[in-house]
Amino acid sequence: MRHIISVMLENEAGALSRVSGLFSARGFNIESLTVAPTNDPTLSRMTIVSIGDDGIIEQIVKQLNKLVDVAKVTDLTATEHIERELLLVKVYVNKDTQADIDKKIDDFACKIVDVSEDSYIIELAGQGKKIDDFLDALDAFRILEVSRTGVTGVCQKR
Amino acid sequence: MKLNGAKILVNSLQSEGVKHIFGYPGGAVLHIYDALDACTEIDHILVRHEQGAAHAADGYARTSGKCGVALVTSGPGITNAVTGIATAYMDSIPMVIISGQVPSQLIGNDAFQEVDAVGITRSCVKHNFLIKDINKIASTVKKAFHIATTGRPGPVLIDIPKDITIAEIEEQEYPSSVDIRSYSVVGRANAEQINAAADLIANAKRPIIYTGGGCITGNASNELTKFTKNLGFPITQTLMGLGAYPATDKLSLGMLGMHGTYEANMAMHGSDCVIAVGARFDDRVTANVDKFCPAAKIVHIDIDPTSISKNVAVDAPIVGDVKSVLEDLIAAMNTRSIQDISTWWSDIKKWRSIDSLAYKTSKGVIKPQSVIEALYDVTKGNAIVSTDVGQHQMWAAQYYKFDEPRRLITSGGLGTMGFGLPAAMGAKVAMPDMDVACVTGDGSIQMMTQELSTMLQFSTPVKIINMNNSYLGMVRQWQEFFYEKRYSMSYMDSIPDFVKLAESYGHIGIKVEDESDLKPALIEAFKQKDRTVFLDIITDHTENVFPMIPAGAGHNEMILGDRDKIEGDNQGVNLV
Ligand SMILES: Cc1cc2nc3c(=O)[nH]c(=O)nc-3n(C[C@H](O)[C@H](O)[C@H](O)COP(=O)(O)OP(=O)(O)OC[C@H]3O[C@@H](n4cnc5c(N)ncnc54)[C@H](O)[C@@H]3O)c2cc1C
Ligand SMILES: Cc1ncc(C[n+]2csc(CCOP(=O)(O)OP(=O)(O)O)c2C)c(N)n1
Numbered sequence: 001m002r003h004i005i006s007v008m009l010e011n012e013a014g015a016l017s018r019v020s021g022l023f024s025a026r027g028f029n030i031e032s033l034t035v036a037p038t039n040d041p042t043l044s045r046m047t048i049v050s051i052g053d054d055g056i057i058e059q060i061v062k063q064l065n066k067l068v069d070v071a072k073v074t075d076l077t078a079t080e081h082i083e084r085e086l087l088l089v090k091v092y093v094n095k096d097t098q099a100d101i102d103k104k105i106d107d108f109a110c111k112i113v114d115v116s117e118d119s120y121i122i123e124l125a126g127q128g129k130k131i132d133d134f135l136d137a138l139d140a141f142r143i144l145e146v147s148r149t150g151v152t153g154v155c156q157k158r
Numbered sequence: 159m160k161l162n163g164a165k166i167l168v169n170s171l172q173s174e175g176v177k178h179i180f181g182y183p184g185g186a187v188l189h190i191y192d193a194l195d196a197c198t199e200i201d202h203i204l205v206r207h208e209q210g211a212a213h214a215a216d217g218y219a220r221t222s223g224k225c226g227v228a229l230v231t232s233g234p235g236i237t238n239a240v241t242g243i244a245t246a247y248m249d250s251i252p253m254v255i256i257s258g259q260v261p262s263q264l265i266g267n268d269a270f271q272e273v274d275a276v277g278i279t280r281s282c283v284k285h286n287f288l289i290k291d292i293n294k295i296a297s298t299v300k301k302a303f304h305i306a307t308t309g310r311p312g313p314v315l316i317d318i319p320k321d322i323t324i325a326e327i328e329e330q331e332y333p334s335s336v337d338i339r340s341y342s343v344v345g346r347a348n349a350e351q352i353n354a355a356a357d358l359i360a361n362a363k364r365p366i367i368y369t370g371g372g373c374i375t376g377n378a379s380n381e382l383t384k385f386t387k388n389l390g391f392p393i394t395q396t397l398m399g400l401g402a403y404p405a406t407d408k409l410s411l412g413m414l415g416m417h418g419t420y421e422a423n424m425a426m427h428g429s430d431c432v433i434a435v436g437a438r439f440d441d442r443v444t445a446n447v448d449k450f451c452p453a454a455k456i457v458h459i460d461i462d463p464t465s466i467s468k469n470v471a472v473d474a475p476i477v478g479d480v481k482s483v484l485e486d487l488i489a490a491m492n493t494r495s496i497q498d499i500s501t502w503w504s505d506i507k508k509w510r511s512i513d514s515l516a517y518k519t520s521k522g523v524i525k526p527q528s529v530i531e532a533l534y535d536v537t538k539g540n541a542i543v544s545t546d547v548g549q550h551q552m553w554a555a556q557y558y559k560f561d562e563p564r565r566l567i568t569s570g571g572l573g574t575m576g577f578g579l580p581a582a583m584g585a586k587v588a589m590p591d592m593d594v595a596c597v598t599g600d601g602s603i604q605m606m607t608q609e610l611s612t613m614l615q616f617s618t619p620v621k622i623i624n625m626n627n628s629y630l631g632m633v634r635q636w637q638e639f640f641y642e643k644r645y646s647m648s649y650m651d652s653i654p655d656f657v658k659l660a661e662s663y664g665h666i667g668i669k670v671e672d673e674s675d676l677k678p679a680l681i682e683a684f685k686q687k688d689r690t691v692f693l694d695i696i697t698d699h700t701e702n703v704f705p706m707i708p709a710g711a712g713h714n715e716m717i718l719g720d721r722d723k724i725e726g727d728n729q730g731v732n733l734v
Contacts, residue, residue, distance in 0.1 A: 010340050013288070014276060025281045055467065062464040068285040068305060071340040 002031070003057050004083055004153050007046040007064055008072040009035070015069040019046060022067065028052065028060050032085075032150030043071060047152045076153045083153035087124045087131045092142035094118060101141055108134045119144060163292045164189035164323040165196075166330075167256070170299035172199050173332040176227050178218060178587055179203070180211040184231025185271065186258025189323040203587060203616050206608035208235050210580040212242020212255065213606070217581030219251050220567045221542055222588035223377065225307050226253040232260055233271030236317075237278065241574060243313050244282035248571025249398060250375055252311035254302050255283075261321040262290065275317040284312030292325045296332050304336045308343045310462040311375055344461050347478030347486060355433075355457040355474040356490035362431030364453075364502045365391045368414065368443075371398030371570070372436015372460060372480050374563045379403070381484035382435065388488060389496060392506055394422035396437050398570045401560035406539075411506070412515075415443040416707050417552045420514035423705070423713040425506055426451055434458040436480045439469040440571070449712030459483045514705045514718055515556055524673050526550065526625050526697040530557035533595060533623060536680040541593040541621075542567060542585045546578035546602030549631040552703045554597040576605030579622065583609060586618040593684060595621045600653050601630040610663035613690050621683045622692045624656060627699045635702045639717070640709075660692035670695045 009015050016035060023030050031049040038045050050060060057075065064073045076083070093101055105112060105122060108130070114121035124134055128151060135146065161169070167190060171179070180203045183191045194202055205211040208230045215226030226246075230239045236257040246253045260269040276286050285305050287298050298316060306314040359365065367389075373382050379402045386393045386409055393403050394414040403410055414422035423445075426432065432454045437443070444450045450470055458465075458472040459480055466475045476483050517527045530553050533541070543558055544567040545551040551568055560566050567585055569577040582596035603624055613620060625631075633648040657667030666689050670679045676695065683691035704719035 013290075014280075017277070018280060021280050055471075059464065059468060066462070066464055068338065068341045 001053070001057070002049060002051050002077070004076040004081065004151055005048045005050060005060065005064070006074045006076050006153060006155075007048065007070055008038070009044045009046050010069040010071060011037070011042050011044050012069050015044070016046070018067050018069055019048075019064065022063055023048075023050075026059075026063065028056065032148075034150040034152050045152075047150070049151050074155060076155060080156040081153050082156060083127055083151050084125050085128050085131055085151045086149040087134070088113070088121060088147045089124075089135065089138065089143060090119055090121050090145040091138055092118060092144055093120050097141050101138075104134070104137050108137070110134065159329050160326040161329050162189065162193070162324055162326045163295055163318070164193040166292070166295045166327070167299065167318065167323065168193040168197050168200070170296045170332055171227065172197065174225075174299065174303045176200055176225075179227045179229050180205055180214040180218070180584065181229030182208050182211055182231065182235060184233075184235050184258065186232035186260060186320045187229060187235075187256075187323075189320065190229065190256070190258070190318075202229075203583075203612065205580065205612050207606070208238035209242045209576065210583075210606055210609045210612065212239045212253070213245065213574075213577050213580035214584035214587070214609075215253050215255075216242060216246045216251050216577075217544060217567050217584030218588045219246070219253055219584075220581070221564050221585040223564065224252075224588070225303055226251070226584065228253065228255045230255065230257050231271070232258045232275070233273050236275045237273055240278060240282065241576075243279055243315065245569050245572045245574040245577055246313040247282045247284070249569065250311050250371060251313065252306040253313040254299075254306050255313060255315045257315060257317050258323075259288065259317045259319040262319045263321070265319065275315065279315050282313075283315050284310075286315035286317065288317045289319070289322055292322050292327050295322070296330060297336075300333045300336050301338060304338070305341060344478055347476050347483045349486075351474070351476045352483070352486045352490050355459075355476055356487060356494055358431055358455050358457055358474050359389070359433060359487075359491065360494040360496050362455075363497045363499060364429045364505075365389070365431040365433065365499065366411075366425050366429045367391050367393040367433045367435060368396075368426065368437055369393065369399045369402055369435040370396040370437025373399055373402035376436055376461070376480035377563075378436070378480040378484055379563045381481050381488070385484045385488050385491075389491065391433070391499070392425055392503070394418065394425065396440070396443055396570070397555050397568060399437060400555060401563040401565045404561040405559035406561055411510075413555055414713075415440075416445065417556065417703050417705065419556075420512050420705055420716060420718065421506055421509040423707065423716055424509045427713040428505065429454045432456045434460075435484070436460060438465045441469070444469060445707045446710050446712050449715075451713075512718070514716075517701075517704075517719060522673055524670065524676055524695060524697045526553050526627070526701050527557050528673070529623065529625060529676065529695055529697060530554055530597070532677050532680055533597070534558050536677065536684055537593055537595065541565070541595045542582075542589060544568065544578045544582040544585055544594065544596045546596075546598040547573045547575045547632075548599045548602060549627075549635065549701070549703050550597050550599045550602075550625040553625075556703075575602040578602060579606045579620075580609045582620040582622075583613050583616075583618045586620055587616075593621070595623055597623045597625070599631060600624060600626045600628060600650055603656075604654075607659065610660065610665060610690070610692075614664040617688070619686070619688050619690045622660075622690070624692065624694050625697045626653070626656070626694055627697050627701070628653060629699060631701075632703075634700070638700075638702070639706075656692055656694035660690070665690040665692055667692045667694065
């Protein structure tokens with residue numbers, strides 16, 4: 001099963017590689033990984049999406065907790081949570097396709113964040129599934145570049 | 159007063175109570191060596207290879223229970239030490255390794271003797287640090303010792319750039335406590351877990367206690383002995399756990415696993431309740447996990463949650479320190495009655511009667527098993543025995559009856575050939591009044607003979623028991639059994655004259671070729687209290703270690719030696 005694991009990490013040099021090293025050394029799967037500072041300047045939040053059976057996810061959580069630089073681990077999937085991912089996609093636009101693309105953008109409630117002579121950069125935030133669907137919808141056109149941030153998430157309860 | 163970083167480092171080590179450092183100098187650590195020269199509280203032992211430093215610090219830690227300390231230079235110094243660090247890591251040994259690093263401003267520039275020490279060691283240390291600020295030397299040392307010695311112990315590396323050892327700051331007080339927000343040590347176990355386990359134990363009709371290295375690192379021999387004797391349950395130990403419970407006691411079934419005794423493995427297979435205490439269900443112990451303890455509920459006490467349900471699903475986990483958990487369990491069992499297990503014991507007696515450690519003797523030829531038995535007799539079971547890796551290691555585990563913890567010093571998890579001699583040296587430094595024997599093989603000893611030189615310079619007299627079979631015996635055994643006797647690269651031609659080798663290093667060398675000379679030679683060797691004696695004992699070239707669980711088999715599918723008979727309804731196979 002797919003799990004979203006949220007890790008509060010000490011802002012120490014090398015902390016990130018301890019986590020990524022753990023995953024590769026133990027053969028755990030990483031679907032996506034994001035990391036960024038939090039309101040506490042000494043901590044970063046890392047969000048990892050991994051796929052594995054219950055035993056593997058249990059090991060992942062325990063192994064993460066064992067790292068000295070890890071302050072807290074939460075399996076978001078085990079609780080009510082909100083997950084989001086950000087997509088920036090650059091797509092080729094011309095007279096023939098513009099109306100269709102605009103329609104898709106409306107359908108998915110995306111934002112055009114940059115317009116050039118022959119392309120758009122479109123922004124979409126949402127669950128992974130929504131982003132997949134939007135990219136599928138754009139498949140009929142010429143996608144020039146895709147950049148996804150990977151999933152981040154928070155627990156709904158306090 | 160202003161002090162340089164090197165002096166602060168050495169002062170910090172002194173504040174940690176460090177008495178011995180095993181190390182080897184080089185450019186990046188010269189300021190540290192200079193500071194050590196002025197320090198009278200710490201003895202430095204100059205090894206001949208950095209791997210030796212790490213193994214010696216490790217052997218020191220295993221025997222004394224204190225944290226071992228090694229000091230090496232940057233680049234090749236630290237890379238040489240990596241095997242020793244990984245060895246300590248796999249067996250959860252507390253150790254602090256200090257490595258020099260190129261000056262801060264050169265890091266990342268492919269500077270002379272630069273390697274990314276923190277990166278290279280990351281997967282084989284409990285934690286590591288690169289010190290970037292002279293003000294953090296003392297607090298980093300404090301943290302390193304705290305992390306290395308608490309919880310599940312392990313090696314911690316401190317990498318310190320040369321400029322940090324040179325810079326000066328005002329002398330500061332050594333921190334009296336550590337606060338690491340993201341590192342906490344497991345406290346007293348949860349009472350619910352204790353009670354759930356106690357209920358399972360109380361219902362067991364065919365129980366077995368399976369103990370490991372955690373009982374030794376956790377200094378829980380007394381509690382373990384009390385717990386076991388109170389219940390009257392059979393007990394078996396892993397290679398790492400030997401000595402935590404007296405091997406000569408009647409409840410002890412000896413070692414389990416790949417080369418465990420018949421009774422221990424059969425009892426595991428037949429058990430309805432396995433009580434695992436500070437052991438990690440290693441694959442050398444479980445054999446084929448699909449066939450592992452088919453009828454048993456499993457209780458598992460471990461300080462490290464990752465050990466629990468990692469390889470084998472556990473029914474009653476207890477996360478906690480063995481010592482306190484066993485105290486709690488003893489109390490919990492006092493309020494419960496246990497089952498009558500006399501039929502279980504009669505099954506075990508039947509398995510015992512097979513005498514799976516019996517071996518054939520033949521006139522004149524020295525049987526390797528008999529070497530360990532003679533060593534046991536001559537030392538009256540009171541020596542510290544380090545081993546290398548191979549058949550001799552298994553025979554040491556099987557035939558030397560360890561009644562006390564911290565007496566068998568062996569590389570279990572990594573299985574590092576070359577460990578034995580430097581580890582014996584470290585053990586002798588830790589316990590100068592004890593007899594220390596290094597049981598080794600002609601293959602393993604050649605990986606670390608240079609330390610014979612250190613042993614002379616620093617007067618660490620050890621008795622080296624070289625079981626010389628002219629083969630990489632353990633490899634030869636596998637080739638005999640599983641590769642149709644194609645002995646590819648397991649025969650060692652042109653083995654050195656070990657007597658001359660020992661003599662050239664200033665030690666005593668004795669060659670033993672006849673069975674009748676064995677005991678007298680051992681007696682003579684141990685009489686030489688202040689000398690290292692190298693006993694080169696020519697043993698039966700093709701002897702094998704039995705019992706053996708072949709790959710993929712279960713505990714009840716052991717290969718037994720040719721002296722043994724299989725009786726009754728057990729399904730042991732007799733391939734040889
Ligand atoms: C050639 C060769 C053959 C081998 N054959 C065998 C064999 O036949 N049988 C065998 O048993 N081994 C054998 N081994 C050794 C084997 O590879 C493992 O090293 C060994 O089985 C592991 O022992 P252990 O389970 O006691 O674990 P250890 O590595 O000693 O781990 C200790 C466990 O205890 C926990 N712990 C530590 N401190 C505490 C504490 N204070 N409180 C609670 N828990 C704690 C740790 O978290 C860990 O889970 C062999 C090795 C070699 C090289
Ligand atoms: C550093 C290292 N290299 C290779 C091995 C694989 N190995 C395990 S046992 C063994 C043979 C050991 O031979 P020896 O020391 O002569 O002991 P014996 O088995 O003959 O008693 C080898 C090569 C190892 N354990 N360690």
